[in-house]
Amino acid sequence: MITEFRLPDLGEGLPEAEIVQWHVSEGDTVTLNQTIAEVETAKAIVEIPSPYAGTVQGLHAAAGDVVEVGSPLVSFAVEGADAGTAAPAGHAPAESRAAESAETAIGAADRPAQSRADVPPPHLAERRVADDLRTTAPEAGASGRATPNLVGYGAAPTSGSRPRRRARGAAPVTLDTDHAVREAAPHDIVRTGPIDLPVERPRSTPPVRKLAKDHGIDLVLVAAAHPGETITRAHVEEYIARVTAAHPAPSAAPASVPAPPTGDRITRTPIRGVRKHTAAAMVQSAFTAPHATTFLTLDVTATTELLASLKIDRALDGHRIGLLAIVAKAVCLALGRTPALNAKWDEAAGEIVEHHYVNLGIAAATDRGLVVPVIADADALDLVDLADAIADLAATARAGRTAPAAMTGGTFSITNVGVFGVDAGTPILNPGEAGILAVGALRRTPWEHHGEIALRDVLTLSLSFDHRLVDGAEAARFLTDVAGVLREPGRAMLLR
Structure with a gap:
């Protein structure tokens, strides 16, 4: 029988996705959980696994098309009288890559609220999702027929026709125009x-x-x-x-009006995916939270000397501890002394929500645009674990595989503009966060040291903050605390 598979909800309430590429063609035979397509949402590239074992009868969209959630994606010819019995989930091949795509598709909105202690580290969460997808059996639908339900994708639609959606916030209108x-x-x-x-x-x-x-x-x-x-x-x-x-x-444009540029004189790029999502978030933040920025330039020679000693420490073989890891550790320590910067302004509830944990966002520039993956409970990690987490999320972001759920729930963010040779800036807050710290370029600079002029390693920290939550004194105290750790890090940075 012919079974139609619709684009599932990929998490985070994202309404649509763009087809990046198909991994199957019409007439191909596919197995359960075999990757059939890659789609790009506003936050990540997601691999879509096949919910059936059968033959591809038709593709309802081409590469580059934008498909709405719930719209037909692909049709399968499934053997047997019942599509749900075509291939039980337990027969998924061991080499299936569906676990990875399910991990990218699971959104925070699809999971029940958990306490801080119940949230597993990102690498353990990925393994659990992989196990869940390989062992999830089809669920029986209202008609008694088993219907595949991909992990994290929500329930499959039961109606054979596409639902018609009312524009958000729109009310019925009066037909008063001819x-x-x-x-x-x-x-x-x-x-x-x-x-x-x-x-x-x-x-x-x-x-x-x-x-x-x-x-x-x-x-x-x-x-x-x-x-x-x-x-x-x-x-x-x-x-x-x-x-x-x-x-x-008109037959001809007025001579005084120049023709618009065409051809190779301009390039038009559709506003989609990560760039569209980032632009919307930055506009929301810039016009909602009153931003203020403060700066501090400091001597971090002691930190660079510590990093040099850690590189030759045999106990740390296999770990790459860099300046950003020490800055991240310093931020976690300083937030404990300035909780206003680890809070959220909840306009709807009329409350200030203070977090007793640090979910640290690390801004990463990728070919697809800026993403800010989050290290959950960063304050509970020692320096080595924090450095490993930063390296992992950077590699995942560069590969375009950061899950939508991994970019939510942040309480404070860091952006390293120094890697581009920039000394300072005024970063825009991530929506829902009270502060973001920009780390400038590390420069060898003549500097006063013990009453004399010497060449020292110097950088500038730029802190943008929500002035509704944080006043100038608190921002200055936070920067001073971070600077204090960077000036004299000590070996205690390796402890929890």
Whole structure:
């Protein structure tokens, strides 16, 4: 029988994903949990495992298409009378890579609230997810038929038709505009006030949506003439012809108006994925929290000497402890003395939420944009474990495999702008956090030392903070505490 698989909820409430590449083609035979596609969400690249063992009958989207959650993704021909009995989950191959994709798909919103002690370290969480996916059996649906339910993807839809979604926050509107006027309106019309168009998004396929987008057409206008129907390519082409006939383009542009640049003179890149998510988060933060930034330049020669000694310490073979790890340890220690910087402003509840743990975000620049993976309970790690965690998350971020859940729940962040040769900056807070520390470039600089001028290792720390939660004195005290550790780190930095 033919079974349709829809794009599952990939966690964190992300409404859509872009097809990066297909690992299967029509006619291919697939096994349960075999990777069939890679998709890119606003936060990470996710591998989609097959929920069935069978034959691929059709792919409903092409590489580069943006697919909404719940839309058809791929159709399978599954042997037997019941799709759910085609391949039990226990028959998943040992080499299946589905565990990794499930780990990327699980969002914090899909898991019940846990106490701090119940949250496992990221590497243990990955192993648990892998075990869960390989041992999860299909669940029986309402009809008694077993329906595959991928771990972290939520329940599979039970309706055979695609649900129509009402625009967020939209209320039913009054049809007080002449339908014929709206139907004949130019495609770039600016709609204001009550309209007589459907308030639910029109149903269509990805190629049809792309055709409409390429011509600057709102599918809502096309759907006005075809209520309740699935919009097809013919409907869009008919609308284009009607609008073109009603509003012919001028024969020539005025000589005084230069033609817009085209061809190789410009490059247009769709705003998608990580960059789109980062832009939205930064705008929200910049226009919600009143930012303030303070700076401190200091001599960290003692820290660089400590790092040099750690490199030749045989007990630390296999561990790469760098300046960022010591800064992270210093931040964890200083936050214990300045809890206001480890707090959250909860506008909805009218409360200040103070955290008694440190989930430390480390900003990482990747080819896909800026991501900020989080080290859970960083304050409970010693220097070696903290350095290992930073190395692991950096490697995962560069590979584009950071899970959406690994970029949530942060309480304070660090960004290392010094790796780009930058001395200082005014970083923007991650939404929901009270502070972010930028670490500048390490420079060999003439500096006063014991009453004389000497070449010393110097860097600048830049602290941006939410002025609703933190005042200038608290910010200065925090920076002073961090600087104190960097000036005289001592061997005690290796202790918890």
